[in-house]
Amino acid sequence: MNIGIIGSGAWGKALATLTAKAGHAPRIGFRGTRPSGFPGTPNLRTLTEESELLIIAVPAEGVADAIQQAQPGAGTQVVLATRGLQPQTGHWLSDLVLENTACRRVGSLAGPAMASEVVRGRPTALVIASPFDGVCSATQTALHSEHCRVYTTHDLQGVELAGAMVSVLAVAVGIAHGVDLGVGAKGVIVTRGIAEATRLGTALGANPQTFSGLAGVGDLVSCASHADHPSFSTGVKIARGGSAASRVIEEARSVLSLAERHDVDLPLTQAALAIMTGKLRPKLAFNDLMRREARPEPF
Amino acid sequence: MPTHTLISPSQKRIDTALVHRIGQSLDEMKDDQLNLYLADTVYKERHRLQQEKDPFDDPEKEAIESLARSLLSGKKEMTSAAEHLVRSYSHEIHNRFSERTFGAATKLLPPALNRLLSSSGPSKLLGAGFDAASRIVVQGPVDQIRSLSENHTLVYAPTHLSNLDSPLLGYALHAAGLPPCIYGAGLNLFTNPAMSFFMSRLGAYTVDRRKKHRLYKDVLKAYSTELIGLGAHSLFFPGGTRSRSGLIESSLKRGLLGTAITAWQEGLAENRDKPEIIVVPCTITFSLVLEAETLIEDSLASEGKARYIITDDEFSEPSTVMQYGRRVLNTDSSVIIRFGDPIDLIGNKVDDSGRSMDNHGRSFDRREYVSNRSGELVRDLQRDRMYTNQLAQSLCKAYQQDNVVLPTHLAAMAGWTALKRRYPRLDTYQLVLLSSHERWVDRGETLTILNDLLQQVRKMEEQGRVHTHLPTTADDLLQKAVASFSRFHRNATLEFEDWRILVDPKLALYYSNRLAGYRLALTEKA
Numbered sequence: 001m002n003i004g005i006i007g008s009g010a011w012g013k014a015l016a017t018l019t020a021k022a023g024h025a026p027r028i029g030f031r032g033t034r035p036s037g038f039p040g041t042p043n044l045r046t047l048t049e050e051s052e053l054l055i056i057a058v059p060a061e062g063v064a065d066a067i068q069q070a071q072p073g074a075g076t077q078v079v080l081a082t083r084g085l086q087p088q089t090g091h092w093l094s095d096l097v098l099e100n101t102a103c104r105r106v107g108s109l110a111g112p113a114m115a116s117e118v119v120r121g122r123p124t125a126l127v128i129a130s131p132f133d134g135v136c137s138a139t140q141t142a143l144h145s146e147h148c149r150v151y152t153t154h155d156l157q158g159v160e161l162a163g164a165m166v167s168v169l170a171v172a173v174g175i176a177h178g179v180d181l182g183v184g185a186k187g188v189i190v191t192r193g194i195a196e197a198t199r200l201g202t203a204l205g206a207n208p209q210t211f212s213g214l215a216g217v218g219d220l221v222s223c224a225s226h227a228d229h230p231s232f233s234t235g236v237k238i239a240r241g242g243s244a245a246s247r248v249i250e251e252a253r254s255v256l257s258l259a260e261r262h263d264v265d266l267p268l269t270q271a272a273l274a275i276m277t278g279k280l281r282p283k284l285a286f287n288d289l290m291r292r293e294a295r296p297e298p299f
Numbered sequence: 300m301p302t303h304t305l306i307s308p309s310q311k312r313i314d315t316a317l318v319h320r321i322g323q324s325l326d327e328m329k330d331d332q333l334n335l336y337l338a339d340t341v342y343k344e345r346h347r348l349q350q351e352k353d354p355f356d357d358p359e360k361e362a363i364e365s366l367a368r369s370l371l372s373g374k375k376e377m378t379s380a381a382e383h384l385v386r387s388y389s390h391e392i393h394n395r396f397s398e399r400t401f402g403a404a405t406k407l408l409p410p411a412l413n414r415l416l417s418s419s420g421p422s423k424l425l426g427a428g429f430d431a432a433s434r435i436v437v438q439g440p441v442d443q444i445r446s447l448s449e450n451h452t453l454v455y456a457p458t459h460l461s462n463l464d465s466p467l468l469g470y471a472l473h474a475a476g477l478p479p480c481i482y483g484a485g486l487n488l489f490t491n492p493a494m495s496f497f498m499s500r501l502g503a504y505t506v507d508r509r510k511k512h513r514l515y516k517d518v519l520k521a522y523s524t525e526l527i528g529l530g531a532h533s534l535f536f537p538g539g540t541r542s543r544s545g546l547i548e549s550s551l552k553r554g555l556l557g558t559a560i561t562a563w564q565e566g567l568a569e570n571r572d573k574p575e576i577i578v579v580p581c582t583i584t585f586s587l588v589l590e591a592e593t594l595i596e597d598s599l600a601s602e603g604k605a606r607y608i609i610t611d612d613e614f615s616e617p618s619t620v621m622q623y624g625r626r627v628l629n630t631d632s633s634v635i636i637r638f639g640d641p642i643d644l645i646g647n648k649v650d651d652s653g654r655s656m657d658n659h660g661r662s663f664d665r666r667e668y669v670s671n672r673s674g675e676l677v678r679d680l681q682r683d684r685m686y687t688n689q690l691a692q693s694l695c696k697a698y699q700q701d702n703v704v705l706p707t708h709l710a711a712m713a714g715w716t717a718l719k720r721r722y723p724r725l726d727t728y729q730l731v732l733l734s735s736h737e738r739w740v741d742r743g744e745t746l747t748i749l750n751d752l753l754q755q756v757r758k759m760e761e762q763g764r765v766h767t768h769l770p771t772t773a774d775d776l777l778q779k780a781v782a783s784f785s786r787f788h789r790n791a792t793l794e795f796e797d798w799r800i801l802v803d804p805k806l807a808l809y810y811s812n813r814l815a816g817y818r819l820a821l822t823e824k825a
Contacts, residue, residue, distance in 0.1 A: 052672065074645075074655075075667030102657045104645055104668065104689055105682070131688070133681045 003027070003142050004051030006044055006066045007081075008035035012057040014115035015081060015143070022145040027051070029070070044070040053077050053138045055109070060084035061247065064096050072103035077135045079128065081109040083163035083219075087247065090254030092160050107135040108159045110215035112222030113148065114229070125149040127214040129159035151214060158206030161255075162197055162215040165269070167231050168252045169193035170223035171244065172272040174235015179282045189268060190220055195298075196266045200255070203262040244276035252276065267292060306531040310393055313525065317389045318382050320521040321514070325378050333377055334370055336513060340384070341367045343512040351509070362387055381514065388518045392504050435467060438766070439581075439638030439701070441475040447577050447641055447653050448478045452530050454559050455480055457581035458548055458698050459536040461590055462614040464583050465503070468534065471636040481526055482534035483519070483555070520558050527562040530573050537694060541590070543598035545812035547582075547698050551691040553684065560644045560683045560690075564669055568676050577649060578690065580639035580697035586707045586783050587633070588809075589613050589623045595809035599731060623787060635705070635768060639697040645686045646693025699816055704756050704767040707792070710780030711810030713749035714740060714793045714802040716821060731804045739799045748821060749773040755819050765817065 003019050005012050008030035016038045019026040028040040029047040041047050048054050048070040058066050060082050072078050080093050094106045107130030118124060128139040128150060136152035144150040153159065172193065176185045198211040210216060223229045227236075231248065238244050252273040259266045271289055274280040280288075308316075325333055344363045362384050369380035447453065457468055465482055472479055483506040506519060527533055537551035559576050566574025588594070593612035613619045640648050643665050647655040654662040668686065670676050717740035718730060725733075750773040759765045770776045777793075781800075784792040792806035 073667055074663055074665055075670065075672065099658055102647065102655065102661075102663045102665075102667075104686065131685045134679060 001138065001141055002050055002052045003055065004029060004047040004053070005055045005057055006047070006070060007057035007062075008033070008040065009058070010115040010119075011081065013037070014113070014118035015055055015057050017119050018113075018143045018145065018148045021147050022141070022143055024142060029066075048072050048076060051076070053079065053135075053142050055079045055081050055139075055142075057081040059247075060093060061087045063093055064100075067096050067100060072097065072101050074102040074104070076103045077105045077107070077132075077138055078103055079107045079109050079130075079135065079139055083110065083167055084247075084251055085160070085164045085254045087250055090250075090257055092157065094156060094160060105132045105135050106130060106156070107132070107139060108156055108163070109139065109143075110159050110163050110219060112214060112218040114222060114226060116228075118148070121147060123147060125151065125214055125218070127151045127153055127159060129153045129156045129210075129215070131156060153207070153210060153213070155207040155210045157204055158201050158210030159215040161201050161204065161206060161258075162211055162219065164251055164255055165193070165197040165200070166216070166219045166223060167248055168255060168269055168272055169197075169220055170229060170231035171235040171238070171248055171276065172268060173220075173224035174232040174237075175239045175272070175275055175282050176235075176286070177232070178236040178239020179286075181286060185286070186224060190217070190224060193220065193268050196268055200259050200262065200264045200266065203264045204258070238276060239282050243278075249273065249276050306526070306529050308526075308529060310390065313393045313522070314386050314389045316525045317518055317521050318385050320525070321385045321517060322378065322382060324517065325381060330374050333374060337366055337377055337381055338370055340381075340512040340514045341370065344510070347509055347511075359387065384514065385518055388515060389522070391507065392519065392522050434633055435470060435474070436635045436768075437471045437475050437638075438635060438703070440640060441477060441638060443651055444579055444638055444641055445475070445477055446651060447649070448532065450573060451575045451577045451653050452527055452562075452573060453478065453480065453532040453641075454527065454556075454576060454578045455532070455534040455581055456537050456556070456578055456694055457534070457583050458702075459538045459541050460545070460583060460585060460588050460594075461541060462612075463589055463620075464536070464541075465534070467583065467634055468581065468636060471638075475638075478532050480532040480534045483523075516554060520554060523555050523558040524562045524565070527559055527576060528565050528571070533559075537691065541594060543594045545588070545591070545595065545598075545809040547695075547702055547813060547816050549695050549816060551694060553687045553691060556690060557684065557687040560686055563644055564676060564678065564683075567666060567669070575653060576644055577641045577653060578644060578694070579641050580694050580701060582635075582637045582639070582698055582701045582703065584635045584637070584703045584705060584813075585633065586705050587623075587787050589620065591806060591809050592788060595805045598809075599728065599805065635703045637701045637703055637766065639701040642690070642693055642697070644690055646690045700764060700766075702765055702813070704765055704769060704814065706769055706776045706780040707783050708810050708813045709752050709756065709769065710749060710777050710784075711792055711807045712814050712819070713745050713752055713777075714800060715804070715807040715811045716748050717741065717745045717800075718802050718804060718807065720744070727808065731808060733804055735801075738802050738804060739796065740802055742795070742798050742800050745800055746773055746777060749777055751821055752814075752819055756814075756817075759817065 001024055003024050003026040005016050005026050006029040008028050012028060013035060016026045016028055026038060027047060028035050028038045029044045030040050030042060034040050044066065054070065054072055054076055056063060056066050056078065063080065063082055078097050082093060084093065085091065086093055086096060094108060097103050097106045107128050109126055109128050111124070111126035113124040113126055124147070126143065126148060128136050130136050131154050140150045140152060169189065173186050173189050176189055194211050194216055197216060198208045201211055202208050223231050226232060234244055234248060252269055255269055256266060256273060259269070267289060271280065271285040275282050275285050328336060341363055344359070348360050348363065366380040366384060369376040444453070455468070457464060465484065469479065479502055481502040481504060484503040486505060486507050504522065507515070523533065535555045537556050538548035539552040542548060559578070563574060563576045590612045613623070643649055643655045645665065645668055647657065647665070649655055650662055655665040656662050718738070721740055722730060722733070753769065753773050753776060756765065756767055760767050770779055781793050781795055785794065788806060790803040790806065792803050792810060794801040
C-alpha cells in the first residue's frame with residue numbers, strides 16, 4: 001500500500017517506523033530539513049495524489065496548513081494522528097479536512113504509543129476511529145504488526161474529544177505530581193478526569209466506552225506515567241512556578257466551551273485551567289475539588 | 300414553458316427488475332439468514348393482518364401463508380415464495396402510475412390545484428377564484444435546477460409538514476418550469492377523494508406504511524433505485540413523515556435517500572447516457588398548517604402512543620381541506636416553496652454544469668468518491684451508507700438556511716416565550732394544559748419579545764443563515780400574525796383582548812418550533 005505521512009517530527013518518524021515494520025515503504029512529506037531513514041518529498045500535493053492512505057502527523061496548530069498544501073481530494077483517505085482540537089475555533093480537527101477539501105473519508109488515530117518507545121521497538125497499541133470501514137481497515141493494514149496492535153472504532157468524535165481532554169488531564173496529573181499530592185491523588189485525577197471526558201462525550205453523542213479505551217484511559221495513563229511527556233512535564237513545571245504553554249490553555253478553554261454549550265460540568269478541567277492561567281494556586285484548587293458535594297461514582 | 304414527460308416503465312419491466320434485484324440479494328444470503336429474513340415478513344404480516352382484518356387483504360394472507368410454509372423447505376422454495384410476494388408488491392406499488400393520465404394532469408395542474416382546495420370530491424370540481432400563482436411563492440435557483448435537469452436526474456428532498464406538501468410542490472415544479480417527479484404516497488393519503496384523484500395522476504406510487512417488514516422496505520428501495528436509474532426525477536421526504544412538532548427536520552431517514560447513490564453507481568458501471576444524479580433540497584413553509592392541531596397533539600402524546608400513520612386528521616375531512624383552501628391558501632404568500640442550492644449525493648454544492656465543488660468553490664470529479672486510484676468503480680455498501688449520512692447532514696443544514704420565517708412563526712414564538720415567562724416554574728407539558736382563563740400574556744411584553752426576536756432574525760438573514768418574509772416593525776408583524784391565526788384553527792393561536800393576548804399554548808408551541816433550531820437568545824425579563 002502507498003502510504004504518505006505528513007510530518008517529519010518524532011511522531012511522524014515513529015509512524016513511518018511502524019508502517020515499515022508492517023511491511024510497507026512509507027514516504028514522508030516534510031518542510032525544512034529532509035528526514036533521514038525514509039524517502040521524503042517537500043511536495044505535499046504530489047505525496048497526497050500518490051498515496052492510498054495519507055497520515056497527518058503534525059502538531060494541531062500545523063494541521064490546517066498541512067491540509068491546505070496537501071489538498072486531499074474525493075478519492076483520498078486521510079488519517080489525523082494529532083491530538084487535540086482546532087486552535088482558535090475549538091472545532092474538531094477532522095472538520096478542517098471536511099470543510100476545506102472534497103475529502104470525506106477521514107479518521108483519527110490515537111492511543112498510548114510514545115514516539116521514543118516506538119522507535120526502540122517497544123510494543124504498543126493504537127485505535128483508528130472513522131465512520132468509514134475502509135479508512136479503518138486501510139489504517140490497520142498500514143500499521144498493524146507484531147510491534148503495534150491497531151484497533152478500530154467508528155467513534156470519530158469520541159476519539160478526537162478523548163485526545164483533547166487527555167492533553168489537559170495529563171497536565172493536571174503533572175501538577176499533582178509537582179506539588180507532591182501523592183500517587184492516590186494522581187489515580188483520582190485519572191479516573192475522575194475520564195469520568196468528565198465520558199460525561200462530555202456522551203452529551204456530544206460519542207460512545208462512552210471510547211473513553212475507557214486506548215484513546216482515553218490508555219493514552220492518559222501513558223502520558224501521566226512518563227516524566228518526559230510534554231503535557232505531564234508542563235504540569236510539573238507549572239506546579240513549581242513555571243507557566244503553561246498557550247496551546248494547552250487554549251485546549252482547556254475549548255473543551256470547557258464545548259461543555260458549557262452542552263451543559264456538562266467539568267470541575268477538574270476547570271481547576272486545571274484556573275491553575276494554568278494563574279488564577280488559583282494548585283493546592284487551593286485541589287482543596288476546592290475535595291470539598292465538592294459527595295456523590296455516587298458513575299457521575 | 301418546456302414540456303416535460305415522466306418516465307413510466309411498464310408493469311412487466313418493473314416486475315422483472317424488482318424480482319431480479321431482490322432475487323440477487325436473497326441469493327447472497329445463507330440459508331439461515333434467508334430463513335430469518337423471511338420469517339420477519341411472516342411474523343409482522345400475520346400480526347398486521349390479524350389486527351386489521353381487511354377482507355381485501357385475503358390474497359396477501361394467502362401469499363404470506365405460502366411464504367410461511369416455504370420456511371420449512373429449502374432455499375429454492377423460500378426464494379420462489381418470496382418472488383411471488385415481490386411481484387404482488389410490485390403491482391401494488393406501481394399500479395397507480397399512468398403516463399397517459401400523468402400527461403393530462405400536468406397540463407391541468409394549476410386549475411386542478413385550485414379545485415382540489417375548493418372541492419369535496421372530483422365530481423364537484425368547481426372554481427373558487429383561487430389564483431395559485433399569486434398565493435404560492437416559489438423561490439430559489441430555479442434556472443440552475445432547470446438547466447441541470449436536462450443532463451441529470453433530480454432528487455427533490457423537501458421538508459414535510461402537511462399532506463398538501465406533495466400537490467403544492469407539484470404545482471411549484473410546474474410554475475417554475477421544472478420537470479415533474481415521481482414520489483411515494485402513503486395509502487392513507489388516498490382517503491381524501493379529491494386528493495386521491497389528483498395524486499394518482501401525478502407520478503405517485505403507492506407506499507403502504509403498515510407493512511413494516513424488511514422485504515417490503517427492500518422492494519420499495521429496489522423500485523426507487525430502478526426508477527432513478529431509468530432517469531425518473533424523484534421526490535423523497537427524507538424526514539419520513541410529517542413533522543409532528545413543527546420542528547424543521549434535524550435527522551433524516553436514509554433508506555430511500557440511499558437508493559440514489561446505488562442508482563448513480565449502477566449508471567456509471569453500465570455507462571448509461573445520464574448517470575449523474577443531483578439532489579435539490581427544498582423547504583415548504585406555510586403561514587398556517589392544515590393539520591397543525593392534530594400533529595402537535597400527537598407530538599405531545601406520550602412517546603409510546605405517538606402514531607406513525609395518522610388517518611383521522613384534518614386532511615381526511617374534505618370540508619376542512621376546502622375551508623383551509625379558501626381561508627388560508629387564498630391569501631398572499633400563505634405558502635413559500637424555496638428550492639435550495641443543488642448538491643451532489645455526498646452533500647457538496649454543484650456548479651451550473653453539475654460539477655461538484657468544495658467549500659472554496661474548486662470543482663472536482665465526484666466519481667473519485669466511488670472509484671480506486673486507477674479509476675475503477677469499487678462497490679462498498681458501508682462507505683455508501685456513510686456518504687448518505689453526510690448527504691443527510693447537508694440537507695439538514697440546507698433546511699435551516701432555506702427556511703423562510705413568516706410572521707406566524709415569530710409571533711407564536713413571542714407568545715410562547717411570554718407564557719413561559721409568566722409561568723417560569725411550569726414545564727412544557729404543564730404549560731400546554733393551562734386552562735383557557737390562564738392563557739393570557741401582556742401585549743406590551745409580547746411586543747418587546749417580538750422586537751428582540753425580529754432583530755435577531757434580521758441579523759441571521761444578513762449572515763445568510765435564514766430567509767424571511769416579514770413586515771418591517773414588530774407591531775405590524777403582530778397584527779398580521781394575529782389576523783392570519785384567526786382565519787382557520789378552531790382556537791386562534793394568538794388573539795387580542797384589550798391590553799393582553801390570549802395564547803393557545805399547543806399551537807403557539809407548534810408554530811414557534813419552526814425556529815427552535817436557531818437557538819435564538821432572548822433578553823431576560825428585567
